[in-house]
Amino acid sequence: MNSPEIMEALQALAAEKGLTTEVLLEAVANGLESAYKRREGAAEQAYVIIDESFNITVYAQEVDELGNVVREWDDTPDDLGRIVAQTVRQVLNQRIREVERDMKYDEYAGREGDIVTGIIQQNDARYTLLDLGRVEALLPQSEQVPYERPEPNSRLKAYIVEVRKTAKGPQIVVSRTHPGLIRELFKLEVPEISDGVVEMKACAREPGHRTKIAVWSNDSNIDPVGACVGARGSRVRQVVNELRGEKIDIVPFSDDLHDFVAKALSPARVREVRFHSDRGVAEVIVPDHQLSLAIGREGQNARLAARLTGWRIDIKSETQIAEEEAGYGGEDWAEGEWVTDAETGEQTWVPADGSEAITAGQWSEAATEQAELDESAVGAPNGALDAAPEGEAALEFPAEALTDPSTL
Numbered sequence: 001m002n003s004p005e006i007m008e009a010l011q012a013l014a015a016e017k018g019l020t021t022e023v024l025l026e027a028v029a030n031g032l033e034s035a036y037k038r039r040e041g042a043a044e045q046a047y048v049i050i051d052e053s054f055n056i057t058v059y060a061q062e063v064d065e066l067g068n069v070v071r072e073w074d075d076t077p078d079d080l081g082r083i084v085a086q087t088v089r090q091v092l093n094q095r096i097r098e099v100e101r102d103m104k105y106d107e108y109a110g111r112e113g114d115i116v117t118g119i120i121q122q123n124d125a126r127y128t129l130l131d132l133g134r135v136e137a138l139l140p141q142s143e144q145v146p147y148e149r150p151e152p153n154s155r156l157k158a159y160i161v162e163v164r165k166t167a168k169g170p171q172i173v174v175s176r177t178h179p180g181l182i183r184e185l186f187k188l189e190v191p192e193i194s195d196g197v198v199e200m201k202a203c204a205r206e207p208g209h210r211t212k213i214a215v216w217s218n219d220s221n222i223d224p225v226g227a228c229v230g231a232r233g234s235r236v237r238q239v240v241n242e243l244r245g246e247k248i249d250i251v252p253f254s255d256d257l258h259d260f261v262a263k264a265l266s267p268a269r270v271r272e273v274r275f276h277s278d279r280g281v282a283e284v285i286v287p288d289h290q291l292s293l294a295i296g297r298e299g300q301n302a303r304l305a306a307r308l309t310g311w312r313i314d315i316k317s318e319t320q321i322a323e324e325e326a327g328y329g330g331e332d333w334a335e336g337e338w339v340t341d342a343e344t345g346e347q348t349w350v351p352a353d354g355s356e357a358i359t360a361g362q363w364s365e366a367a368t369e370q371a372e373l374d375e376s377a378v379g380a381p382n383g384a385l386d387a388a389p390e391g392e393a394a395l396e397f398p399a400e401a402l403t404d405p406s407t408l
Helices: 004-017 021-037 080-109 179-189 224-229 231-242 257-264 288-295 297-309 318-325 360-376
Strands: 045-050 056-063 069-074 115-123 127-131 136-140 155-166 169-175 198-206 210-217 247-252 272-276 281-286 312-317 336-340 347-351
Touching (some): 004 080, 021 045, 021 056, 021 080, 080 155, 080 169, 115 136, 115 169, 115 179, 155 179, 179 198, 179 210, 179 231, 198 297, 210 224, 224 231, 224 247, 247 257, 257 272, 257 297, 281 288, 281 318, 288 297, 288 312, 297 312, 312 318
Antiparallel strands (some): 056 069, 115 127, 115 155, 127 136, 155 169, 198 210, 272 281
C-alpha cells in the first residue's frame, strides 16, 4: 500500500500535537501488526515496516525452538487497505493520548518546589481545581488558607508540592499554606533573592495570619531587610497582596544566637537573652511594657519566633526576673491567700493545704521572734537554732508571709 497523502496527514497531525512523525508511524505499525495476527492463518511471528511514502509491508517469520529466525517472507494481506482503515484511527487516538499524558507529566515532574499561576475552575469544601493551561492542579482543603475563598475565574498563585503519574494523566498537587510559597513569592519580587545575593535563611508561618522570615546578605553593601521591603514597602506589599493581607515580619539573620533570638521577637525590644542548652530554652527578658508585645496575640509572636530560631522561648519581664533573683520567684512560695474579715478588718493567712490559719498579729509576732533568733545566731555554734526553747512550741509560718499583709 502506497499513499503519500496519508503520510502528509500524519506529518500535519504530528506537528499539531507536538509529536514526531516517527512516534505516529511506530504506533500505526504496532496496531497493524496486532490486526494481522488476529487474521486466520497468520504467522505467529511478524512485523510491519512503513517507509516514508507510507508504503506498508508485513513480514512473517518462522522461528525454531531456540527463537532463531529460520525463514522470513512477505505476507502483506491483499485487503490491507481495509485493515488500515479500521486500525489507524483507533491506534493513533490512543497513542496520541498516551504521548500527551507522558509529555505533560515530564513537563511538571521536576517542578516540585516551583510556583505556578492558575485560574480557579472549581471551588468546593473538598478541593479547588486550578487551570494551568494544558493541565489542572488540585488544591486540597488541607493546603488552603483558612477562611480564604478566592472567586471563581480569578488568578491564584500556588506552590507545587507533588506531581503524581496516574492512568488519566499527571495529577499536580499544589499548596497555599506551604512556607515555600513565601520563598518563591519573594523570588519573584526581589531580584537580589533570585540572583542569590540575599538568602532567606528561615521561615515560620501561620497561614492567613502572620509570617516571619530571616534574611541574610552575601554582600555587605546590600541591606537584606531593605532589599525585601523595597522602596516604601513596594516589594513586600506585593507579596502581602498575593497572600490576601497576611502580615509579614522580616528580620536580619545572625550567627550570634543572642542577637538572632532578640531580632526574631521583633517588633518587641529585648533587654537580654539567656540560653539554657540543657533544656533547649532561651530565656528572654523584656521591659515590662514590652511583655505583651513580645508574646503577641494569643502567643503568636513568641510561637513564630521559636519556630524561626529553633529554640523554645520563655519570655519574662524585668519585674519577674527581679522578683526571682530576690528569692520570691522560686518554688518555695506557700500556696494560700490573705482573707480580710469584713467586720473587724483583721487579715488572716489561710493556707491552701488546709492547715491552721494565721492572723496578722500572729504573723507579726512570729516574724519578730524569727528576726531575734537570726540575730542571736550570729557567732553561735552550729545547731544552736535547731530546736525551740524547752517548753515552747516552734511556730511555723509560710514563706509568702514575709510580705507585709497590709501592703497587699
